[in-house]
Amino acid sequence: MKTLLIKNAFVIDPIQHISGETMDIAVRNGKIVDDVKNPDEVIDAQGMLTLPGGIDSHTHICGTKVNFGRYMSPEDMRAGRTSRKGDMHATAGYSVPTTYGNSYRYSRMGYTTLLEGAMAPMEARHTHEEFRYTPMQDCLANTLFDGNWFALQAIQDGDTKRLAGILAWYLSAAKGFGVKLTNPGGTEAWGFGKDVSCINDPIPNFDITPLEIIVKMIEANEMLNLPHSVHLHCNNLGKPGNYMCTLDTYDAIPDINDKRQSLYSTHVQFHSYGGSSWNDFCSKAEDIARSVNDKPHIVIDTGQVMFGKTTTMTADGPMEFNLYRLYHNKWSNHDIEMETGSGIIPVVYRKKNLVNAIMWAIGLELALLVDDPWRCILATDNPNGAPFVKYPEVMALLMSKEYRDKEFETLHKSTGRRVALPAIERELTWDEIAVMTRSAQARALGLIDYGKGYLSEGAEADIAIYPIDVDSTDPARDYERIINGFSTTEYTIKRGEVVCRRGTCTLEGNHSTYWVKPHVSPAYDMSKDAAFIDGFNRYYSIRRANYPVGEEYLGRNVCMETEASI
Amino acid sequence: MKFILNTGRTIRQGKFTENKLGQGYAEETSRCYIHPLDLLELGIEEGENIMVTNVTGEVVLVALADEGLPKGMVFVPYGIHCNSVISPCTHGTGMPDYKIHEVEIAPTSEDRKTPTELLEQLGGVRYAGN
């Protein structure tokens, strides 16, 4: 029963409506409690901004695709190496660091929970193996269903309950957390080298459209009472003029959950493009933000782009091939039978490249134009828009018009004619930044019920203490202090233990994997469904019996059981 | 006569990998497959021994005919025999030239050695237990 007392913390905890109060936080046995007597450890957090541990609700840190990014990129590995020191293992990599590299660097920024954005269920075991070596954060994995043959078949047959049963089986088998759709239908089309252009394009070999997939998946997701909503990477990513596709998608989303959003739309920057070609490429962030503002049942993350080298990786195989044809550097592709695709290419985002400059501006515009910070999450789709270590810079840009203007000066000269950013005066507040980096994630992922994202009694003691004195810091002017302060915590606390102190990780964080197990009625239990088992053994290249990931892969874990309505 | 030495996996070599010191593996990895016309030119019959030599070393193998090979190339299953004539030079790639060594082949009256004999020649010692 270890106890800890954090004294005089300057707390912002939006879920508890605490907006900058100096208070003590008591911790017993990994949880926040009302009070502790004779604490084992006392931390004086006088003058330090104290927030719930950061949560990244869309990042690529573990699994087949991420690891292939490492495997194919010795140049990236060279760009960030540290040796074994104290309790820290050696690390390597900049945009796709090793698992320890990811874990330590996130921890130093105060992040305690990470959602891997795209896990093919067939390769789930790999993701979980890497989670094991990501010791400072709790991990969750979005599970890909965009091209799942059994799911597509059920949709084609109009059988949404069966669809829900299929999702339930795969989620439990893969030890996954949420339902992820990446370019729905497009990844299946890519199996024969094709793509779909938008939500009404029929999918080859299946008599359905992406729109039907999206809507039916949302319905099925809610039948399972999952903590998170459907998590969507829209069709047509990265193409000029794709904002219309995004708007049409949003217009079709039903509002069917009164506790949280019905759709999480990810890396929206990549889906907010105007123009008919790269020549007249421009921002349509205003249109997208307006649509989001009108639809309380949609939450987005921004997918901010920052300048420099990075690696793009997504399940969207056709998109990566298109990108490769623009960049001509190196291209990896990995289709996963009966499920999805994936692709990887390294990129450099340059300030003097007009398209890149516009992309940078769009991400910021979205964050500033969506009124409600609870529905606009800060993320770079790490590492697609930028490596996550850039988050503090993104925060500073959002908090300071002066910083934005200064950066804008350095961009391609025509950028101003294609974006709205220079005219936007809004500067985000401390509270809004806290919402966009942890509280909104906790709500959108349904993790508040599991004690995440807040700091009152009963919560998990995941706490980030930053060396930022809010009273004496004017973020609009002191943006350098914002960047430095958010880059390295004074203390990162995971489950009640200090796991990182001024950038040095001291302990393994006793981390957990969170996964869902929906209980469905026997009629929809696919493990007893003859047609499912037969199709599985016939068309997969591994046996159904060898497919599920056993709990031995998870170590400490939290099984989120739900009662499905089917 | 000069040949290109190609080495590679065979199903029998694979089958015996769990017992590399046994007779089966010894037999398989000391075989050298040669095009029948090349055998003719060497003046030897199938089943006779040959001496394979290059700057790296030498090894005695048994010659077997294989029409699937091009003339001028011999094939030897992976194993300790062929490695006697493989150079450790990798040209900066980490990979020796397992498939493209030039070797000289001539008939010989010497006997093939077993892997154990080759290892003993190197100073290796078998475990007598089990």
Add this chain to the structure above:
Amino acid sequence: MQEIKDMICPFCGCLCDDITLEIEAGKIVSTDNCCTIGNAKFLGKNRLKNPIKKIDGTWTDITYEEAVDTAVEMLLDADRPLLFGWSGTHGEAQCVGVHMNEILGGVIDNTTSVCHGPSILAIQEVGHPGCTLGQVKNRADLIIYWGCNPIEAHPRHMSRYTTYADGYFLDNAFRNRKVIVVDVRETETAKVADEFIRIKPGGDYAVLSSLRAILRGKSDMIPDSVAGVSKTQLMQVADMCKTCSFGALFFGVGLTMAKGKYKNVRNAIEFVDDLNRHTKFTLTPMRGHWNVYGANEVMAWMTGYPYAVDFCRGVAFYNPGETTAIDILARKECDACMIVASDPAAHFPRACVEQLRDIPLVVIDPFETMTTTIADLQIPVAVTGIDAEGTAYRMDGIPIKVKKAMDSDYPSDTEILTRIYNKMLEVKGL
């Protein structure tokens, strides 16, 4: 008699997962669905009974505890230790190996460096358009085997994933699917191909370049024959590739070990890139050992590099050709070595074997191997897939749990390596 189904064969990169084992009195007595090689692996006998140590030139039986202490001493005493092998063990053990290497400041390399190391170098230059094997089974109407001989090296590859495997879009695979074999000799695989391209040794690069030129509409540049292949055949093959609806190119060490090495593979990858502008095409290296790909995966997420990682400067340093096992041994740089689940005395050039003989050498392996004879210490372990379990990665990256069929008194690789590692930490006061 007990029958266990859906077991995994721990021999080659096909990692077949449909094996049935029959067990009687704690022994596997027969297998079903295995190929000859897999069957031999499951029925393997003559395991070492206990650790052995060479004292004054003769082998002595010792206890596991003594063995662990000796291994720790030998490795900690070295300036430039090499930890080699890994493709024949499960991923969990490989992870321990990486941690061990961090504190030893040694080099950790896996057998990739002598099989598909050059393929990885090529992938690091131009990427890898690939897919899982089921994608091939369900969709591919054209298969190319280039410089590989699955009938001998991956005996069930053709029946499980390609030539004879019916799939969703090919209900009669053998008739609907064309198979091209490219090799310097007419292998068993070549004999069952629809089209056999025989290349003169060392001609792969030129033939690939010619095919790429034809694809790009430059066929008038091609002479009548390229490396022994007629222009007519090249034109025909280019056309087959361009007009198929899903093509899959599998390649083997025929490309990586031949003249040109990684440049051959690079050309093959770029050929596949080019084809993707016409149709769908993928490429897959035929990985040899059952978990060699897992060794690459584990080392990539743990160190950042898939093989040949040198920790002598504290940070991970990678330079194949310098930090690869063959080179370190050939330079006589390495002054102690631990071999895990591999038999370099059977597979390395003689000069490297001589260096292994001359330095302290620890072998972790269930069986007496060729390397045993030149080692100083061997610790027998359980066989993954029989009496030990763990994760392996198939040649296409699919992670599979290799299950155990029975318990035994042997420690697994993970257990023994963890003991060695913990002891090292203790000795070093870490």
